[in-house]
Amino acid sequence: MKILKIILLNLLILSSLIASDLQSDSQELLTNSYSKKETVILDLTKKYKSEKKFEYLLQKLLAGDLYYTKNDNRIVFLKEKKESNYLTVDIFSGEKLSEASKYDFKKVKINNKLRNIIKASLAKINLFSTDEDKRLNSAKNLLKNLKLDDKEIIIEALQSEKSSNIRDILDEANTILIAQYGTTEEKYKAVDKLGGFISSKTLATLKDVLNNSEDEKLKTIAESSLDIVEIKKSIYSFIETAFFGLSMGSVLLLAAIGLAITFGVMKVINMAHGELIMIGAYTTYTIQQLFPNLIEYSVIIAVPCAFIVSGIVGILIERLVIRHLYGRPLETLLATFGVSLILQQLVRTIYSPLNQEVKTPSWMSGAWEVNSSLFLTYNRLYIVIFSVMVFLAILYVMKKTSLGLKVRAVSQNRPIARAMGIKSSFIDAATFGIGSGIAGVAGVALSQLTNVGPNLGQAYIVDSFMVVVFGGVGNLWGTLIAALTLGEINKFIEPISGAVLAKVIILVFIILFIQKRPRGLFPQKGRDAQD
Amino acid sequence: MKNKSFILKILENDKGGKIVLSTLAVVVFVVSFCNLFVPSSSAFYISTFTVTILGKYLAFALLALALDLVWGYLGVLSLGHGAFFALGGYGLAMYLMRQIGDRGVYGNPDLPDFMVFMNLKELPWFWYGFDNPLFTFIMIMLVPAILAFVFGWFAFKSRVTGVYLSIITQAMTYALMLAFFRNDMGFGGNNGLTDFKDILGFDLQADSTRVGLLIITFLALTLGYLICRFIINSRLGRVIISIRDEESRVRFIGYKVEQYKVFIFVVSAILAGIAGALYVPQVGIINPGVFSPLFSIELVIWVAIGGRGTLYGAIIGAIVVNFASTYFTSALPEVWLYALGGLFVLVTLYLPKGVVGLISQIDSKLRKAK
Numbered sequence: 001m002k003i004l005k006i007i008l009l010n011l012l013i014l015s016s017l018i019a020s021d022l023q024s025d026s027q028e029l030l031t032n033s034y035s036k037k038e039t040v041i042l043d044l045t046k047k048y049k050s051e052k053k054f055e056y057l058l059q060k061l062l063a064g065d066l067y068y069t070k071n072d073n074r075i076v077f078l079k080e081k082k083e084s085n086y087l088t089v090d091i092f093s094g095e096k097l098s099e100a101s102k103y104d105f106k107k108v109k110i111n112n113k114l115r116n117i118i119k120a121s122l123a124k125i126n127l128f129s130t131d132e133d134k135r136l137n138s139a140k141n142l143l144k145n146l147k148l149d150d151k152e153i154i155i156e157a158l159q160s161e162k163s164s165n166i167r168d169i170l171d172e173a174n175t176i177l178i179a180q181y182g183t184t185e186e187k188y189k190a191v192d193k194l195g196g197f198i199s200s201k202t203l204a205t206l207k208d209v210l211n212n213s214e215d216e217k218l219k220t221i222a223e224s225s226l227d228i229v230e231i232k233k234s235i236y237s238f239i240e241t242a243f244f245g246l247s248m249g250s251v252l253l254l255a256a257i258g259l260a261i262t263f264g265v266m267k268v269i270n271m272a273h274g275e276l277i278m279i280g281a282y283t284t285y286t287i288q289q290l291f292p293n294l295i296e297y298s299v300i301i302a303v304p305c306a307f308i309v310s311g312i313v314g315i316l317i318e319r320l321v322i323r324h325l326y327g328r329p330l331e332t333l334l335a336t337f338g339v340s341l342i343l344q345q346l347v348r349t350i351y352s353p354l355n356q357e358v359k360t361p362s363w364m365s366g367a368w369e370v371n372s373s374l375f376l377t378y379n380r381l382y383i384v385i386f387s388v389m390v391f392l393a394i395l396y397v398m399k400k401t402s403l404g405l406k407v408r409a410v411s412q413n414r415p416i417a418r419a420m421g422i423k424s425s426f427i428d429a430a431t432f433g434i435g436s437g438i439a440g441v442a443g444v445a446l447s448q449l450t451n452v453g454p455n456l457g458q459a460y461i462v463d464s465f466m467v468v469v470f471g472g473v474g475n476l477w478g479t480l481i482a483a484l485t486l487g488e489i490n491k492f493i494e495p496i497s498g499a500v501l502a503k504v505i506i507l508v509f510i511i512l513f514i515q516k517r518p519r520g521l522f523p524q525k526g527r528d529a530q531d
Numbered sequence: 532m533k534n535k536s537f538i539l540k541i542l543e544n545d546k547g548g549k550i551v552l553s554t555l556a557v558v559v560f561v562v563s564f565c566n567l568f569v570p571s572s573s574a575f576y577i578s579t580f581t582v583t584i585l586g587k588y589l590a591f592a593l594l595a596l597a598l599d600l601v602w603g604y605l606g607v608l609s610l611g612h613g614a615f616f617a618l619g620g621y622g623l624a625m626y627l628m629r630q631i632g633d634r635g636v637y638g639n640p641d642l643p644d645f646m647v648f649m650n651l652k653e654l655p656w657f658w659y660g661f662d663n664p665l666f667t668f669i670m671i672m673l674v675p676a677i678l679a680f681v682f683g684w685f686a687f688k689s690r691v692t693g694v695y696l697s698i699i700t701q702a703m704t705y706a707l708m709l710a711f712f713r714n715d716m717g718f719g720g721n722n723g724l725t726d727f728k729d730i731l732g733f734d735l736q737a738d739s740t741r742v743g744l745l746i747i748t749f750l751a752l753t754l755g756y757l758i759c760r761f762i763i764n765s766r767l768g769r770v771i772i773s774i775r776d777e778e779s780r781v782r783f784i785g786y787k788v789e790q791y792k793v794f795i796f797v798v799s800a801i802l803a804g805i806a807g808a809l810y811v812p813q814v815g816i817i818n819p820g821v822f823s824p825l826f827s828i829e830l831v832i833w834v835a836i837g838g839r840g841t842l843y844g845a846i847i848g849a850i851v852v853n854f855a856s857t858y859f860t861s862a863l864p865e866v867w868l869y870a871l872g873g874l875f876v877l878v879t880l881y882l883p884k885g886v887v888g889l890i891s892q893i894d895s896k897l898r899k900a901k
Contacts, residue, residue: 269694271828324880329694330608331879334835337828338875345868462705462824465698500709507706511699515685518695 022048023092026057026075030068034111041114045121055125057091062118066091067105076105120145127157135161139169143176143201151177172197176205188221195225198232198373236374241491247380249487250387251449254442255460256467256479257387257394261435262314263465264474265398265411266428268322269333272340273464274457275347276436279313280306280443281452282347285356296361299444306440313343314436315429322432323425326414344454355453364448383445390441395476397434407431411474466510472520482521486510541760547887548760551843552753559585559749563742579738583813584857586745588850590810593752595833595849596842597802600759602831603840604768605795606775608693611700612803613827614707615675619804620817621711622674624724625658626667627735627812631728644726645719655717664731671808672801679800680793687789687796692778701824708822723818730812741813748809752846755802759842762798771795832871836878838885847886 025047028040041058048054060066060077067088068075076088076097086105088097110118126138139157142150150173158170175197179190191209194202206229209222255277262270270276284302288295317339325332364382367375398404409417410427418424446456471482486506494502517523542549562585565577594616601607633640637647642654660666682703686696714720733740762768771791773781782788811817820826830849837848852874859867882889 269697321876321880330697331883333608333694333697334831335876335879337832338872338879341868341872341875345865345872348868349865458825462701466702469695469698500713504706504709507702507709511682511702511706512685514691514695514699515689518689518691 022051022054023075026092027073029061029075029108030073032109034114037110037114038117041117041121045124049125050128053092055122058118058122058125060091061108061110062115062122064107064110066108068108069097069100070104070106075108124150124153127153128160132163132166135163136166136169139166139173143169143173143199146173146176146201148177148181151181168197169199172199172202176201179205179209184215184218187215187218191218191221191225195228198229198236198371200373203229203233233373236371240374240376241495242488243376243380245488245491246484247384247487248491249484250384251446252463252467252487253480253483254383254387254390254445255439256464256471256483257391257476258435258438258442259464260468260471260474260476260479261394261398261438262432263468264476264479265407266431266435267329267411268326268432269329269336270317270322270435271333271337271461272317272343272457273336273436273439274459274461275340275343276310276314276439276457277443277446277460278347278452278454278457279310279343280440281358281447281456282351282356282443283309283440284444284447285351285358285452288359295359296363298359299361299364299448302444302447303441306444307437308440310440310443311433311437314439315433317436318429318432323428326428340457344457347454351454353454355451358447358452360448379448383449386445390438391476391480394434394438398476403427403430462507466507468520469514470510470520472522475520475522478520478522538757541757541764545760545843547841547843548756551846552756555589555749555752555846559589559745563745566738567742579741582738582741582745586741586748586813587810588853589745589748589752590806590813591830591833591853592846592849593748593755593806593809594803594830595837595845596752596755596759597799597806598830599834599837599839599842599845600762600802601796601799602834603842603845604763604775605771605792606778607792607796608697608831609700609796609799610697610824610827610831611702611704612799612830613821613823614704615679615800615803616807616810617704617707617711617817617819617821618675618678619671619807620811620821621718621724621807622661622667622671622804623808623811624727624817625661626664627727627730628724629658629662630730631726634728635726643719643724645722645724646717649714651717657717671804675800675804675807676797679797683793683796684789687792701827704822704827705824708819708824711819711822719818721819723816723820725816725818727812727815735812735815744809744813748813751805751809755805756842756846758798758802762795763842767791767794832875832878834885836874836882836885838887841885841887844885844887851886 022044025040025044029037031037031040044054057066057075065078066075067078067086074097075091077091078086079089079096080087081102082099084102085099086102087099088105089095090097123138123141126134127142129135129138142154154170154174154177158167158174161167161170172194175190175193178186179194182190191206194206203226206222206226210219210226213219213222258276259270259273262268262273280302283306284299287302287305288298291298291301294301317336321335321339322332325335360379364379367377368381369375398407406417406422406427407430409420409422410424410431414424417427443456446460450456450459467482467486468479470486471478471480489509490502490506493505497505514520542552562577562582565575566579566582569576594612597615598609598612601609601612628643631643635644635647637644639647642651646654661670682700686699691699710716711718712721718724727735729735730740733743763772770781770786774786774788774791778788807817807821829852833848833852834845835848836852837846838844852871856867856871859870878885884891
């Protein structure tokens with residue numbers, strides 16, 4: 001125990017010694033020669049890279065806030081300017097100095113070259129930070145602006161680094177350096193090993209070797225490595241596009257699934273469906289306005305609220321208008337179009353015709369970084385999951401509950417269903433309410449992706465109908481497959497044709513498809529399918 | 532005089548048509564006269580603005596007529612008729628653009644302003660020929676006709692009917708709208724085509740040109756009406772009405788239903804295209820907004836409010852709704868969309884035959900009372 005104590009004590013003394021060393025060594029910064037400052041900073045970085053105070057000093061220096069007192073050369077940083085007086089703090093002791101005239105201080109000046117050196121030094125310091133995110137970022141920066149001088153520090157960091165993620169990046173940087181500056185044998189190995197990495201720096205290095213090297217053997221190795229890297233890259237970009245397609249498909253699914261019920265099951269063409277989505281989005285906005293402290297949860301609160309609000313509006317539409325028009329789909333189209341105009345104007349009157357901003361909770365922003373060439377944004381990820389949940393819920397209600405059974409019964413044969421004792425008017429209202437409620441829930445999701453405004457619904461109504469018609473009316477699985485297919489097709493042709501043209505191509509595709517299969521992908525079968 | 536009797540024969544048993552057309556003829560004549568020959572200080576003077584507005588309504592009436600032919604008589608509800616209208620409009624607008632010559636802002640005699648602005652060096656191939664009025668006139672009818680033929684041929688051949696047809700016509704106009712909004716389509720992108728100067732050598736800003744356009748629009752509407760009426764009265768008309776009422780039976784009897792449908796669809800598209808061409812010089816601009824599904828649906832509403840399946844009802848509907856729209860959007864802009872929405876709902880619920888149906892209902896009640 002005693003020995004331990006002594007060692008600890010010694011360490012303490014040692015560390016305080018180092019601190020004081022930093023303080024005295026830093027005095028060398030107080031020179032007018034920029035080239036002197038350069039060497040001082042590089043030396044100090046080598047010596048004190050794990051020193052918090054030094055990092056702080058560099059940051060203040062980079063920001064141009066570092067000064068020293070003229071009379072006793074104390075290094076301080078500027079805390080506050082008060083007219084011609086400065087309030088400063090000693091950078092080493094943290095002691096606040098009393099306010100003094102600005103003529104008592106001199107600024108430690110830097111130029112652009114120095115600025116870059118400081119940045120590089122900070123990066124190196126961060127490489128040994130205790131904060132893993134800092135180390136990761138620093139390693140990434142290092143890889144991006146790789147120089148031969150970094151070799152030592154990379155190897156040093158590799159020895160102490162525990163996170164495998166960061167190790168991989170450092171390893172990649174190291175391998176690239178060897179591939180560039182090593183001996184011939186080392187180069188062969190390194191270039192071969194580079195096939196295991198995927199960053200753009202690796203790609204550039206391999207291309208460089210292939211173009212500029214004279215060693216034929218090295219070139220062949222580089223070529224095969226390059227092939228591997230490029231295959232990997234294309235696989236990742238394929239995955240990324242597929243994911244974008246999936247998320248777009250999920251949005252389409254959410255927008256269309258309510259319609260699949262009102263149109264598919266009830267044969268009602270609800271042109272106000274888009275406006276029910278819009279109401280869901282505005283519900284989210286309203287909740288954020290009412291509870292500004294609950295932004296993190298507002299989206300979750302909004303889901304049931306939007307379901308209820310849109311559901312009630314839907315039931316009202318059904319009771320007041322659609323009830324009178326069953327069996328006349330074209331008339332429901334006209335009447336509900338009128339309803340959609342009224343709802344849009346209502347929103348304009350209540351909320352103003354301008355777009356409103358709905359805030360994204362922090363857990364939905366940012367991206368999941370799978371590796372250096374694959375990022376999946378959280379909001380899209382959540383929407384994919386959410387739409388699957390909504391789909392499964394609807395599927396469950398329709399296939400497993402008695403309400404679902406009655407809904408299907410009424411939609412297939414109204415008179416017989418009534419004869420069996422089902423209250424068809426209640427079922428109609430309930431079905432329409434569920435379809436509308438789901439539209440509202442879709443609106444909550446959409447509010448996280450686009451602007452919330454009175455025209456929100458119109459942007460989705462044509463798409464929604466396309467999905468339902470393409471999938472085959474009255475078939476939830478068809479809607480799912482149609483939405484995902486259209487989302488994927490769209491995202492895969494977008495890079496070739498541009499976003500707008502991609503949409504045009506899709507619409508033309510669907511128009512042609514319907515000519516071939518007028519009842520969609522999965523047509524309804526049986527006697528009632530003909531109407 | 533043989534010609535006149537022919538017209539009268541077409542209008543036989545068409546009291547409503549006679550009333551509507553003759554009323555319009557009187558209105559057009561009075562408006563034209565009061566605009567050109569009454570001094571502007573007089574209380575009877577009618578402004579050129581009114582002339583233009585009336586001309587616009589009549590162009591819309593022709594469009595509504597075209598839609599009523601396919602919807603009211605063939606039973607095909609097209610939610611994309613705005614597309615044919617817009618194509619006709621763009622056709623004439625291209626001619627008007629070519630007439631500007633070097634009077635544009637950039638003063639380029641070979642290229643319209645927006646092309647100079649977009650750094651185009653050469654006229655796109657599809658603009659060739661549009662400096663020729665005859666070529667333009669043919670294109671105004673041909674382009675919508677071809678679109679309608681191809682679309683109709685595909686759709687009717689594979690028996691896409693009812694709601695599905697409505698939805699894909701909507702998709703058609705939506706796709707065209709997206710395409711025309713693109714700047715590199717060569718049609719001026721979202722700004723559309725505008726800044727027209729003259730037509731066939733006449734100054735577009737001159738009162739006399741405006742009145743001339745109004746009268747031409749009226750004549751086109753009358754001619755369109757007579758053509759539609761002629762079709763309806765003919766044997767062909769009876770076939771298409773039968774298709775509307777019981778398509779499968781007509782098919783079983785041995786008629787080639789698709790051919791009838793395509794034919795009527797194409798005729799309707801041509802009429803819509805002409806309406807668009809008449810609309811553009813009077814309004815002075817055309818942009819991709821005309822392709823929007825919203826416009827096409829609104830146009831369905833004109834017909835529904837007027838009374839579908841009665842050609843003159845479509846004319847009344849188009850004029851009444853647009854008049855109300857012009858009046859209310861300036862007087863009570865907030866109320867107008869509520870009113871329009873409410874109108875859609877109420878007319879579908881309570882006036883399935885539109886205003887015209889209401890009039891005849893009242894008429895028959897009065898007769899019974901006598």
